[in-house]
Amino acid sequence: MNDTFLKALRGEETPYTPIWIMRQAGRYLKEYREVREGVDFLTLCKTPELAAKVSLQPVDILGVDAAILFSDILIPVEAMGMKLEFSEKHGPVLSEPIRSRALLEKLTVPDPEDDMPFVMETIKLLKSQLKVPLIGFSGAPFTLATYMIEGGGSKNFLFTKRVMYQNHGVFSGLMEKISDTVISYLRAQIRAGADTVQLFDTWAGVLSPDDYRVFALPYVKRIIKELKSEGAPIIYFVNGCAGLLKDIKTSGADAIGIDWRVDIGEAARTLGKKTVIQGNLDPCALLLPREIMKEKVKDILDKARGAAKGHIFNLGHGILPEIPVENAKSLVELVHELSGKAIAR
Amino acid sequence: MNDTFLKALRGEETPYTPIWIMRQAGRYLKEYREVREGVDFLTLCKTPELAAKVSLQPVDILGVDAAILFSDILIPVEAMGMKLEFSEKHGPVLSEPIRSRALLEKLTVPDPEDDMPFVMETIKLLKSQLKVPLIGFSGAPFTLATYMIEGGGSKNFLFTKRVMYQNHGVFSGLMEKISDTVISYLRAQIRAGADTVQLFDTWAGVLSPDDYRVFALPYVKRIIKELKSEGAPIIYFVNGCAGLLKDIKTSGADAIGIDWRVDIGEAARTLGKKTVIQGNLDPCALLLPREIMKEKVKDILDKARGAAKGHIFNLGHGILPEIPVENAKSLVELVHELSGKAIAR
Numbered sequence: 001m002n003d004t005f006l007k008a009l010r011g012e013e014t015p016y017t018p019i020w021i022m023r024q025a026g027r028y029l030k031e032y033r034e035v036r037e038g039v040d041f042l043t044l045c046k047t048p049e050l051a052a053k054v055s056l057q058p059v060d061i062l063g064v065d066a067a068i069l070f071s072d073i074l075i076p077v078e079a080m081g082m083k084l085e086f087s088e089k090h091g092p093v094l095s096e097p098i099r100s101r102a103l104l105e106k107l108t109v110p111d112p113e114d115d116m117p118f119v120m121e122t123i124k125l126l127k128s129q130l131k132v133p134l135i136g137f138s139g140a141p142f143t144l145a146t147y148m149i150e151g152g153g154s155k156n157f158l159f160t161k162r163v164m165y166q167n168h169g170v171f172s173g174l175m176e177k178i179s180d181t182v183i184s185y186l187r188a189q190i191r192a193g194a195d196t197v198q199l200f201d202t203w204a205g206v207l208s209p210d211d212y213r214v215f216a217l218p219y220v221k222r223i224i225k226e227l228k229s230e231g232a233p234i235i236y237f238v239n240g241c242a243g244l245l246k247d248i249k250t251s252g253a254d255a256i257g258i259d260w261r262v263d264i265g266e267a268a269r270t271l272g273k274k275t276v277i278q279g280n281l282d283p284c285a286l287l288l289p290r291e292i293m294k295e296k297v298k299d300i301l302d303k304a305r306g307a308a309k310g311h312i313f314n315l316g317h318g319i320l321p322e323i324p325v326e327n328a329k330s331l332v333e334l335v336h337e338l339s340g341k342a343i344a345r
Numbered sequence: 346m347n348d349t350f351l352k353a354l355r356g357e358e359t360p361y362t363p364i365w366i367m368r369q370a371g372r373y374l375k376e377y378r379e380v381r382e383g384v385d386f387l388t389l390c391k392t393p394e395l396a397a398k399v400s401l402q403p404v405d406i407l408g409v410d411a412a413i414l415f416s417d418i419l420i421p422v423e424a425m426g427m428k429l430e431f432s433e434k435h436g437p438v439l440s441e442p443i444r445s446r447a448l449l450e451k452l453t454v455p456d457p458e459d460d461m462p463f464v465m466e467t468i469k470l471l472k473s474q475l476k477v478p479l480i481g482f483s484g485a486p487f488t489l490a491t492y493m494i495e496g497g498g499s500k501n502f503l504f505t506k507r508v509m510y511q512n513h514g515v516f517s518g519l520m521e522k523i524s525d526t527v528i529s530y531l532r533a534q535i536r537a538g539a540d541t542v543q544l545f546d547t548w549a550g551v552l553s554p555d556d557y558r559v560f561a562l563p564y565v566k567r568i569i570k571e572l573k574s575e576g577a578p579i580i581y582f583v584n585g586c587a588g589l590l591k592d593i594k595t596s597g598a599d600a601i602g603i604d605w606r607v608d609i610g611e612a613a614r615t616l617g618k619k620t621v622i623q624g625n626l627d628p629c630a631l632l633l634p635r636e637i638m639k640e641k642v643k644d645i646l647d648k649a650r651g652a653a654k655g656h657i658f659n660l661g662h663g664i665l666p667e668i669p670v671e672n673a674k675s676l677v678e679l680v681h682e683l684s685g686k687a688i689a690r
Contacts, residue, residue, distance in 0.1 A: 158667055161629035165637070208605045208627050208661075210644065242587035243607035260553045262588035282553050284506035292510070299555065316553075322503055 005066040006133045006195055009233045009255055011276055011309040016341035017301060018065035019332055020135070022237075022257075023318030024058035025070045028325055031057045041086050045071050048121035055126055061325065062332045066133050067126060069189070071119055073139035073200060076185050077148055079110035080177065090152060097151035099163055104173050109180045112188035119185075120192035127193035136194030138186050140201035140236070141178040141223070142216035148174065157206050164215055171215070179219045183226050190230045198235040198257065199223065205240015205259070212244050217251065224252040235278060239317060245270040260285075260316025265303030277308040280316040286327045290334075293327070297334045313339075350410040351478045351540055354578045354600055356621055356654040361686035362646060363410035364677055365480070367582075367602075368663030369403035370415045373670055376402045386431050390416050393466040400471055406670065407677045411478050412471060414534070416464055418484035418545060421530050422493055424455035425522065435497060442496035444508055449518050454525045457533035464530075465537035472538035481539030483531050485546035485581070486523040486568070487561035493519065502551050509560055516560070524564045528571050535575045543580040543602065544568065550585015550604070557589050562596065569597040580623060584662060590615040605630075605661025610648035622653040625661040631672045635679075638672070642679045658684075 005018040026032055032054050036044065044050050055070040074092050078084040083095040098104055113120060126134050139147075147153070149160045164171045186197045204216045224234050237257030238248055245267055248256055255276035258267050264280045271277060285296050297313075304311035313335045319328060350363040371377055377399050381389065389395050400415040419437050423429040428440045443449055458465065471479050484492075492498070494505045509516045531542045549561045569579050582602030583593055590612055593601055600621035603612050609625045616622060630641050642658075649656035658680045664673060 156629065156665060158629055158632075158665060161627070162632050165630070165633045205606060208625075208630075209608045210641075211627070240585070240606065243611075261550060261585065263554045266588075280553075282506070282556070284501065284503055285510070285553075287503075287507050288510045296555075320501060320503060 002065060002132045005312065006233075008310045008312050009196055009235070009276055014310075016336050017304075017311055017313050017339035019313035019335040020064045020066040020068065021058065021062070021315055021319050021328065021331075022068075024062065024064055024068065024328075025054045026319060027321035028319055028323045028328065029057055029061060030325070031061065041072070042084070045075060046118045048118050048125050051118070051122040052125040052129070055122070056129060059130065059132055062329055063336075064132070064332055066135050067130055068135040068198070069119070069123060069126070069137060069194065071122070071137070073137075073144065073202075074147060075116060075119065076110065076112075076138065076181050077144055079112075079115040080107045080181055082107070082148060092147060093152045094147060095151065097159065098148045098174055099159060099167075099170070101170050101173070104170050104177070107174075107177055109177055109184070112185050116185070116188075120188055123189060123192040123194055133195040134193065135235075136186060136189030136192075136197040138182045138189075138197065138199060140199040140204065140216070141175050141182060141219040142207070143201050143203045144178050144182075145171070145174055146203045146206075148178075157203065164211075175215075175219050179223055182223050186223070186227055187230055190227070190232045194232065196233045196235060197227070198237055199253070201236065201238045204238050204244065207244075209243055209247060213247050217247055220251050220253075228252075237278070241267070249275065255310075255312065257314065258316065263303065264300055265307050268304055268307035271308065273307075273309055275308060276310040276312065277304055278312040278314050280314070281331070283315045283317050283320050283323070286315075286319065286323045286331060290327075290330050293330065294334050294338070297331065298338050301335070301339050347410060347477045350657065351578075353655045353657050354541055354580070354621055359655075361681050362649075362656055362658050362684035364658035364680040365409045365411040365413065366403065366407070366660055366664050366673065366676075367413075369407065369409055369413065369673075370399045371664060372666035373664055373668045373673065374402055374406060375670070376406065386417070387429070390420060391463045393463050393470050396463070396467040397470040397474070400467070401474060404475070404477055407674055408681075409477070409677055411480050412475055413480040413543070414464070414468060414471070414482060414539065416467070416482070418482075418489065418547075419492060420461060420464065421455065421457075421483065421526050422489055424457075424460040425452045425526055427452070427493060437492060438497045439492060440496065442504065443493045443519055444504060444512075444515070446515050446518070449515050449522070452519075452522055454522055454529070457530045461530070461533075465533055468534060468537040468539055478540040479538065480580075481531060481534030481537075481542040483527045483534075483542065483544060485544045485549065485561070486520050486527060486564040487552070488546050488548045489523050489527075490516070490519055491548045491551075493523075502548065509556075520560075520564050524568055527568050531568070531572055532575055535572070535577045539577065541578045541580060542572070543582055544598070546581065546583045549583050549589065552589075554588055554592060558592050562592055565596050565598075573597075582623070586612070594620065600655075600657065602659060603661065608648065609645055610652050613649055613652035616653065618652075618654055620653060621655040621657065622649055623657040623659050625659070626676070628660045628662050628665050628668070631660075631664065631668045631676060635672075635675050638675065639679050639683070642676065643683050646680070646684050
């Protein structure tokens with residue numbers, strides 16, 4: 001068992017800096033595309049054998065130090081009662097977006113074991129096969145709320161902010177229901193065997209710091225607090241975090257994942273030495289020639305070293321489908337080598 | 346002549362905080378939509394009488410303290426030799442995106458008076474009618490380069506970063522040509538009568554701080570330095586600025602425009618007391634009920650007061666077409682009243 005990732009997550013000394021990559025099970029891998037040829041995306045998420053298979057691929061192919069459950073952040077949203085479809089063109093589409101009390105009241109707080117059993121089955125399958133730790137995950141409440149209010153992705157999040165600003169009762173009712181869902185969902189994942197869980201706040205960065213403090217952070221804090229007793233460390237990733245770090249510091253998470261649009265040294269200093277930091281190479285930097293990518297990796301390792309309680313290397317956002325797999329392999333090798341792992345050649 | 350805006354821009358005492366709104370001449374105004382009914386977007390930009398007419402509308406309707414030239418940031422890109430079209434669905438489309446030396450070499454540095462005379466004519470028309478200062482503008486080099494390399498808008502800016510990382514000669518050659526273009530374009534605007542110019546770096550926020558320092562900022566610095574002798578103050582707006590402020594501080598601009606995803610008090614402290622700050626209400630906050638919008642406006646005014654050399658109120662990004670004009674009027678009134686303007690009732 002390679003437990004370097006978990007040690008780093010607990011702030012313990014590690015022989016090298018562990019790395020995993022957001023969206024590491026994905027379309028940039030030909031082995032993933034082969035699985036997807038025979039099955040649509042939602043079916044893949046809901047078939048434990050296949051979901052486990054693609055979760056394992058990057059561990060075998062890249063040599064990353066952790067696996068992450070293959071799933072979609074909208075799975076619990078569907079379980080709450082919304083109709084979910086994936087369109088090739090527009091991405092996720094949720095019908096009847098939640099912009100009124102009537103629609104809010106139709107939503108339920110699902111029972112993970114009954115309503116999303118395939119997720120826990122995937123986790124159990126993975127745990128029986130993995131030699132690295134397993135990360136479970138959920139979208140954070142604000143991020144899930146944006147999809148539920150917009151009915152899918154968005155550019156300006158105008159509907160979300162309209163509900164948030166003009167119909168605070170509906171907004172906070174929705175955020176509470178989502179938070180309840182996320183708590184039981186992540187608890188079930190941990191009890192099924194996830195060694196840690198990551199909360200993805202992909203869209204929290206579209207809020208002003210003042211709004212983030214009122215409309216997003218309190219729900220994250222509650223989730224983290226209620227999950228503490230499960231004993232698994234919690235990672236909180238915020239995309240577009242640069243203006244929010246002082247507030248994010250109070251989230252209670254064991255580790256904070258940051259995007260690439262902030263200096264990791266500065267972010268670590270703002271977050272303080274009680275927090276492990278995760279990140280933060282620009283996903284597009286995987287296009288760099290190896291020698292220049294090496295400089296960037298070294299720079300991130302140097303800036304993070306000593307500035308935080310610990311460092312887990314990652315991209316600042318998900319890996320893009322256009323990235324050659326060789327470059328992703330190079331990244332993992334570079335992080336390992338440059339941070340002190342003895343490499344057998 | 347209401348010169349409150351120019352005084353604030355120079356850091357002088359003003360009786361109240363001036364305000365203008367990015368995209369204040371735009372689709373949220375029925376008077377603008379009426380003009381657009383008879384003419385397509387590019388023709389509007391290129392017809393001085395009409396461009397001047399829509400530039401004047403928000404001054405009359407909202408009572409803002411400055412007018413901004415109505416134009417599009419891609420006008421100089423078209424003048425450099427690229428074919429520009431606007432599609433209702435996809436926004437701007439530039440054919441033959443610049444990803445090779447051959448295409449780069451076909452681009453010219455336009456002569457503003459010969460190749461974009463309508464811009465300077467619009468400015469002269471406006472100056473003969475305006476009772477508030479006039480802002481000229483241009484896209485900043487990195488932002489213009491993204492459109493030229495992507496062939497339009499983008500989500501991940503993968504083509505831009507590919508050229509930037511893998512073909513540095515083409516990237517820097519392009520940035521130099523754009524910078525030369527922007528310098529002569531803004532110089533011509535100032536000489537035609539623009540009282541100040543704003544450089545819009547709408548997409549610089551997609552770069553890591555290290556990349557921003559290498560691939561975007563040096564060109565901005567050169568432009569600002571070369572324009573100093575014209576005597577007009579220069580505003581530099583960076584969208585997604587939160588992680589870049591320490592670098593932006595060195596730009597040489599007289600005023601820095603910031604987006605809403607950063608606390609204006611913190612931003613002002615980072616930028617220091619030699620810089621005027623402009624911003625930074627969330628464009629969606631115009632959806633708020635007036636009493637709550639008032640709190641937000643007051644908060645921004647309070648945070649900016651004394652923290653910078655001066656403050657010009659603005660949104661953190663352009664006003665959205667969905668905003669009721671009454672709410673925009675309320676914003677202008679609130680900024681004026683709360684910052685001390687005596688209002689005749």
